[in-house]
Amino acid sequence: MLSKMSIKQKLILIMSIPLCVVILLAAELGFNSFLYYNNLKSLDNVIILSTKIGALVHETQKERGMTAGYLGSKGSKFQDKLPTQRDLTDNRLSEMKSFLSTFDESKYGKEFNNNLQKSLDMLTNLSNTRSNVTGLNIQTSKAIGYYTNINSSLLNTISSIAKLSTNAKVSQDIIAYLNFLLSKERAGIERAVGTNTFARNNFGEGMKAKFYTLIAAQNAYMDAFLKVSDDSSKVFYKNTVKGEAVEEVKRMRDIALFKDIDSNFGVDPSYWFNTITKKINLLKKVENYLAEHLIKTINKEIENAIYEIILFGILCAIGVALTLILARTIAFTILLDVDQVKKGLDDFFAFINYEKDDINLEVVNSNDELGKMSRLINENINKTKANIQADRNLISNTIEVANKINKGHLDTRITSDSNNPALSELKNIINEMLHTLNENIENIMKVLNSYSKLDFKPKLEGNNLEGAIKKLEDDVNILRNVITETLIENKRSGLILSQNANTLTKNMDEIANAANNQAASLEETAAALEEITANIKSNTETTVKMAEYGDKVKHSVLTGQKLANNTAKSMEDINAQTTAINEAITVIDQIAFQTNILSLNAAVEAATAGEAGKGFAVVAGEVRNLANRSAEAAKEIKDLVENAQLKTNDGKKIASDMINGYDELNQNISSTIDLIENVTTASKEQSAGMVQINDAVTNLDKITQENAQNASQADTIAQKTLEISNMIIDHADAKDFDGKDEIKIRKSTTDLSYNGNEKRSIEKVMKKDYKQTNQRQKPVKAEKEPTKVYNSKEDNDEWESF
Structure with missing residues (x-):
């Protein structure tokens, strides 16, 4: 392409290269500045989103702490504050979702979008978790873990923002902001763990170690924040996070962790929660400051990016203009000198071509290369x-001879002479x-004619030639040897391929039969497993009913037990009443005795009165009879009451024994229920395991059926391979070449004890594995040699396994 261009075009091309480089560099700088500007603009929106996420995390941290205290106190603490905190969390969540409705996630990469979507998916279970917390139907560790996982996912979303930035200062501020958020998150988890611990008034399982870990994590993330953040952020942090709340949190930490006690801390969980919340609110102020500082940094970098775009544009325009002016000046000067040289050469070539009788020489008056x-x-x-x-006649004759040679007449010769010794010598050499x-060429044609008749035995004899002709003769002989070796190898390969195809057909039949038997066994196994699974499910349902x-x-x-307690109490009341009745009967008995005395006195007085006292004597007798009867009745009632009192005491003792029996029965029933629950859990796990085993057996059955199909397909391929091998043998036998009738192969497809020349790579691998297996079985330890599969290209006597 360059040979067809004029010098002017070449000069323009040469000058256009630096010009294009300048333009490309300018375009690259401008494009990079534009990308840098767009990156910062996109970060502006995503930083606003990070502040929304930070606000939501702050509220979920408080809700997590109240939830831990609520569960730790069995619902006696934070029952009034928790609903209000949930409303605050919902408000922050609504604000974030409202912002996301106008937020374009496609600009921020797959990792950011995955973390954000994962966080939103986890937040969908918030209402269910809250319901379980309210009903005390969830473990404290599981509830705290749910909120912690949400916060971790949200903070991971913020951490992916750091990877989006291409500005070192912005990345530094984002990393500092993220480390601060992670430290604040650990403080929130500490609030939840501490609230739960102080509400329980003892450490739960693993809680003390977790307390230590949280404090260490807070300090580690805060140290990272202080190392990465700028001086203004450090100063604001140190001036903000201090005071009574910080000291009180440290004091209560020391009580829980460094007083060598695991219970009876003497710390009110509400006081702990409120105090550490004050400290976290101070951290929230620092978080807000860092977010505002980050936005200011991005805005400042955006202004710098705009300034760089304008500056690069102006400098690039100046550079392009200077390059154009300089290129045009240099090209114009060179073209003037080239034009003079061109005129002189035109006159010379016109003379050579008989267009002019003489030559007008052009001189370039300059001291450069053109002059x-x-x-x-x-x-x-x-x-x-x-x-x-003088040379034109010889050239004319040479052209004539060359034209004849070009038409294939190699017997023609050059006859003209020249005064030029070189041309004369050239003439003799050409002849x-x-x-x-x-x-x-005649000898080569004779041999090639024999090859065209499928006779590859003739070859060219050696001579003293060199160069292309010698190489051509060698290539013809090499072609003959290669064809002969190829035909020998083809026939040997066809014989081996035929033998292997027969063996493969036999093996595929055995594999297909084995696969069918295995499929039948798997069907029986699947049926047995289904019956076992049904029994396990029945056992599970029975244990649930139990x-x-x-x-x-x-x-x-x-x-x-409650009724027995009431019975004992009633027996005590009856006993008290019978005692009172007994006392009343004693009084009646005394009254009867006194009445009897009075009746005797009345009878004596009536006797003294004589006839006038007879009527009174009768009345006195009746009164004495009534008194006696009253005394007897009182005695009978007293006996009955004393007997009832004895029965009441027996009933009270029996009721007490019933209460103790109910307590023991209650404990036994609780133990029985726990055992039933353990059996139920084990049955469910067995059921799940049997389902997995059923799936595995089903997959194995499917694979077995596929193996049977593959074996059938492999058998078909073996049949086709046998046909191809027979075709290869027939084609090889149709040609005449050295060693045609000396090709032999072994009778067996594979023979590990065979030591002849015809090796097969699969036998070498099998034989080496067999030796290594025997060595591993011997007591003598030996290093294992790596198994090596030899390619057929490395050994012409080997046949690659089909």
Whole structure:
């Protein structure tokens, strides 16, 4: 392409290269500045999103702490504050979702979008978790873990923002902001763990170690923040995070962790929660400051990016203009000198072509390369002019001979002479060359004619030639040897391929039968597993019903225990009443006795009165009879009351024994329910395991069926391979070549004990593995040699396994 261009075009091309470089560099700088500007603009929106996320994390941290205290105190603490905090969390969540409705996630990469979507998906379970917390139906560790996972996912979303920035200062501020958020998150987890611990008034399992870990993590992230952040952020942090709340949190930490006690801390969980919340609110002020500082940094960098775009544009325009002016000046000067040289050469070539009778020499008056070249051309034109005419006749004759050779007549020769010794010598060399070439071409044609008749036994004998003809003869002999070796190898390969195809067909039949038997066994196994799975499910349902009946029995026992307590109390009341009745009967007995005495006195007085006292004597007798009867009745009632009192004391003792029996029965029923629950859990796990085993057996059955199909397909391929091998053997037998009837192969497809020349790579691998297996079985330790598969290209006597 360059050879077809003029010097002017080449100069323009040469000058356009630096111009294009300048333009490309300018475009690259401008484009990079534009990308840098767009990156900062996109970060502006995503930083605003990070502040929304930070606000949501702050509220979920407080909700996590209240939830831990609520669960740790069995619902006695934070029952009034927790609903209000949930409303604050919902408000922050609504604000974030409202911002996301106008937020374009496609600009921020797959990692950012995955973290953001994962956080939103986890937030969908917030209402269910809250319901379980309110009903005390969730473990404290699981509830805290849920909120912690949400916050971790949200903070991971913020951490992916750092990877989006291409500005070092912005990345530094984002990393500092992220480390601060991570430290604040650990403080929030510490609030939740501490609230739960102080509400329980003892450390739960693993909580003390977690307390230590959280404090260490806070300090580590805060140290990272202080190392990465700028001086103004450090100063604001140190001036903000201090005071009574910080000291109180440290004091309560020391009580929990460094007083060698695991319970009875003497710390009110509400006081701990409120105090550490004050400290976290101070951290929130620092978080807000860092977010505002980060936005200011991005805005400042955006202004710098705009300034750089304008500056690069102006400098690039100046550079392009200077390059154009300088290129045009240099090209114009060179073209003037080239034009003079061109006119001189035109006159010279016109003379050579008989267009002019004489030559007008053009001289370039300059000391550069073009001036020197112009003077040198003029000198050689004068020398050449004298010899041109003498050489024209020889050239004409040579052209004639060359045209005949071009048409295939190698027996023609050059007859004209020249005064030029070089041309004369050239003439003799060409004639001798034509003689030698013609003789050797005839020999080669004779051998190639034999090859065309499928007879590859003839070959060219050696001679003293060199160069292309010698190489051509060698190539013909090499072709003969290669064809012979190829035909031998083809026939041997066809024989081996035929043998292997028969073996493969037999093996595929055995594999297909084995796969069918295996499929039948797998079907029986699957049926047995389904029956076992059904039995496990039935056992699980039975244990669930037993657990339900156990709960009902436990409830009935509690009711019976309550009734027994009431019976004991009633027996005590009856005993008190019978005692009172006994006392009243004693009084009646005394009254009856006194009445009897009075009746005796009345009878004596009536007797003293004589006839006038007879009626009174009768009345006195009746009164005495009534008194006696009253005394007897009182005695009978007293006996009955004393007997009732004895029975009441027996009933009270029996009721006490019933209460103790109910307590023991309640404990046994609770133990029985726990055992039933353990059996239920084990049955469910067994059921899940059996489902997995069923799936594995199903997949294995599917694979077995596919193996049977593959074996059938492989058998078909083996049949086709046998046909191809027979075709290869027939084609090889149709040609005549050395060693045709000496090709032999072994009778067996694979023979590990075979030591002959015909090796097969698969046998070498099998034999080496067999030796290594025997070595591993011996007591003598030996290093294992790596198994090496030899390619058929490395050994012409080997056949690659089909």
